[in-house]
Amino acid sequence: MTMAQVCGFVLCLFIGLLGLTILYLIWTGRINLSDLLSEANGEASMSRFQLLIFTFVIAISFFEIVASSMKFPDIPNGVLTLLGISASTYAVGKGISYSQPDVMMGAGGGTSDPSAAQAAADDAKAHSDEAKAHADDAKAHAASAQQSADRVKPANS
Amino acid sequence: MHFEGLGFLYGLAAIVAYQVLTGQINLQGIIRRKDGSGQTSPERIQLLLATIAASARYLTQVAQSQNGTMPDIDANWLYLMGGSSSIYALHKAWNIFKAAQQLGGKS
Numbered sequence: 001m002t003m004a005q006v007c008g009f010v011l012c013l014f015i016g017l018l019g020l021t022i023l024y025l026i027w028t029g030r031i032n033l034s035d036l037l038s039e040a041n042g043e044a045s046m047s048r049f050q051l052l053i054f055t056f057v058i059a060i061s062f063f064e065i066v067a068s069s070m071k072f073p074d075i076p077n078g079v080l081t082l083l084g085i086s087a088s089t090y091a092v093g094k095g096i097s098y099s100q101p102d103v104m105m106g107a108g109g110g111t112s113d114p115s116a117a118q119a120a121a122d123d124a125k126a127h128s129d130e131a132k133a134h135a136d137d138a139k140a141h142a143a144s145a146q147q148s149a150d151r152v153k154p155a156n157s
Numbered sequence: 158m159h160f161e162g163l164g165f166l167y168g169l170a171a172i173v174a175y176q177v178l179t180g181q182i183n184l185q186g187i188i189r190r191k192d193g194s195g196q197t198s199p200e201r202i203q204l205l206l207a208t209i210a211a212s213a214r215y216l217t218q219v220a221q222s223q224n225g226t227m228p229d230i231d232a233n234w235l236y237l238m239g240g241s242s243s244i245y246a247l248h249k250a251w252n253i254f255k256a257a258q259q260l261g262g263k264s
Contacts, residue, residue: 019164019168022169023165023168023172033181033182034176037184037187041191043183043186043191045187046187046204047242049205052173053208053209056169056173059166060163060216061219063163063166064163065219065225067163069226073226073227076227078231078235079229085242086238088242093245100257103256103257
């Protein structure tokens with residue numbers, strides 16, 4: 001076995017282990033992909049989704065061609081143009097969104113889901129009731145302390 | 158080496174697809190307008206459909222390719238994707254700037 005073959009084998013092993021590690025970390029959630037398609041306001045972006053789809057399609061196609069022909073194929077201009085269109089759409093969309101950050105953040109700040117809004121309102125009401133109970137409790141303690149103070153004051157005077 | 162690459166890509170695609178389907182990757186609001194109205198956006202739907210159609214078309218061409226070269230994309234499909242993306246970007250710009258004007262008018 002020549003030195004070149006050994007180097008090739010080690011390189012192949014390293015890249016394989018690296019790929020497996022990345023997949024394992026993504027699967028276990030230590031590499032977090034939950035916001036892969038999200039914009040700054042938390043809502044998913046169509047242009048990100050499009051770029052993700054095209055990237056996978058072109059990359060998988062490329063490796064399939066390499067695996068079948070055992071040679072490095074040329075990438076046609078049409079494919080480069082398609083990826084350019086997709087990446088430009090993503091960049092333009094991002095530019096438009098961030099040119100008006102107030103609108104962007106305002107859009108994700110609320111919710112259009114009635115059940116989510118009702119749940120949030122119920123939650124707020126529960127917190128309000130709890131705070132009211134604490135306030136009443138504090139008021140009762142204050143009254144009790146005032147009574148004790150009143151009883152002590154005549155005894156001292 | 159190329160089988161490693163294919164394995165990694167298919168594995169990554171499978172994990173991303175699984176996380177999208179189980180909701181771990183957020184897809185909420187992907188076809189809604191981002192101007193705060195919460196309305197469904199036709200330009201996003203047409204871009205989604207064009208993306209799926211172009212991807213399916215290209216994968217079919219790759220599957221049928223026999224000569225070991227990457228198939229080129231027909232100019233008509235590029236016009237379709239360019240037009241579709243332009244409609245999406247123009248509508249997005251129009252909706253966001255309109256919402257910004259309304260926001261400016263209220264304050």
